[in-house]
Amino acid sequence: MTNHNMQSPTQPVTARVSLPEAKPRYMRGIKEPTREEWCLGILILAGLIAFPFFDPGYRFLSLAVSTIFTAIALYGLSLQFGQAGIMSVGHAGIMGVGGYTAAILANQLGLGFWESLPLAMLLSALAAAVVGLPSLRVGGQHYIIITFCFCALLVIALTNGGTFTGAATGLDVGPIPGVFGIRFAKLDNMYFLCLAALTISIAVTFAIVHSPYGRTLWSIRENEPLARAVGINTNLHKIGVFAISGAFAGLGGILQTYYLRHISPELYGAFPSLYLALMIMLGGARPLYGPLIGSIIVNFLPELGGLDPIDSRIAYGVGLLLVILLLPGGVSGGLLSLYRRGTKTRHRLEKGRGLS
């Protein structure tokens, strides 16, 4: 299929190419953020840092904390669903594994937040990998139903776990031990701790999406048989992305636990999981800020719109329908294409060719 006018087709190059890269090993192949991406990131971060200084009041600041730890968990779902194309409605259950790991470690062994943090993330990752196993045999809606069942089973198990899980009443944890004299019992400081975790989550997500591993995940989403045909162990990478997704959920879950200082099974049932799925679809699963936007919309909408729980559910339902019909990439995807169209128009205007 070479063009006929191509006199000398690219000669086979026999020497092994070593790519001249000065980057450290772990950064190799990761695309640098563009100037636009840096600007947007810094702008959003600055806005989030500034938020508590505008005196939002206790109610809004606590909503913001919830928004952020939920968004952290959603970054995991965005890798699994947005990049690798595998939806799950069991993500709250995985958050619960992280949260309960921390709460049980605190109650049984007296471990604090910082010691439990890696264990909670690890156990969540493991749980997510195990829940992901059926996805190697069944796909699509069938797998979604399995994840739904996982949540229901988890709630039953937690409710019947006796004093170990605190049964239906749940478990209490103490405050996060302070570091450098920063007390996390103070809501502002809790907010900044969550924000730091969110920043890391976004950076890690960016790195994954813009590395060869990101493309590997896309290949699973786009065409699994072809991915296998070019040598990709799709089963391994599916389980891998579930584990990564689970680690994010674990991080969100432990932050939630130490923010609420009390957890109980119903936090992690099928309904909260559906909310996470709702957020990722509203916000957009693929764009970098989709999870954050989705979490902001769903957490703040009832308060800002003065909606009671029933009204807000109706609003979510209508919103989801509208987004699915009008903005397949979610709200962030819509904003992104609007921006792209804007810059294109500007370029055209600058070139003096006018609109149309």
Next chain:
Amino acid sequence: MTQLEIRGLAKRFGGVQALNGIDIAIDGDGITGVIGPNGSGKTTLFNTIMGVHKPTAGQVIWDGRDITGWPAYRIAATGLVRTYQQAMSFPGISVLDNVSIGFEHGCDRAAPRRWTSPESLLGFVGLDGRGDEIAGSLSFGNLRRLGIAVALAAQPRMLLLDEPGAGLNDHEALALRDLILQFPGMGMGVCLIDHDMALMGAVCSRFIVLNFGTKIADGTPADVLQDRKVLEVYLGEDA
């Protein structure tokens, strides 16, 4: 230099005996054509060699190793790579990302690379300048080129092509012919399925004919096309 050897390969789907004990040995340095009427088992042969289907019986020996029943990704990593009958790409991502995926996985990282970059490979198959386009928006002919590029990116030592010419216009078919003719010189054996006899006759040094899952002829194109059994299959009983 026999590289790919198939011994008594059989595959049954429920009541359909799609492959019925096939023996073939394919050299790693030539272009072998597999022909046969619709439903004769050509695609099933590829799928069973490549780990998509588990064979009911028989063995696949590739490069001295018994790869029977290996998962598809592991076979691809040994340098045996296939394309699909339906032009298959990763439709939602850019053309360049499509090829990069093959580049980053595929076979034998130690083997010398034939192309220094995904861009140069795109140039080789005639898709230069299209790297930024979304694969799903390519024309049918270009999608076929991309399908081959994705497979080439995986650094095959033998390439199994399933009807690469289907649906191409005359000009594109000629370009495809020129492309395939270059593969043996690059150290790549080719096994090719196609119904386009002009293409097959121009590139293949050997024909294998399947009918109802059975190999009915195997030899040089001239010999095979005069074979009585082959003529019966293609022209009817009283040919």
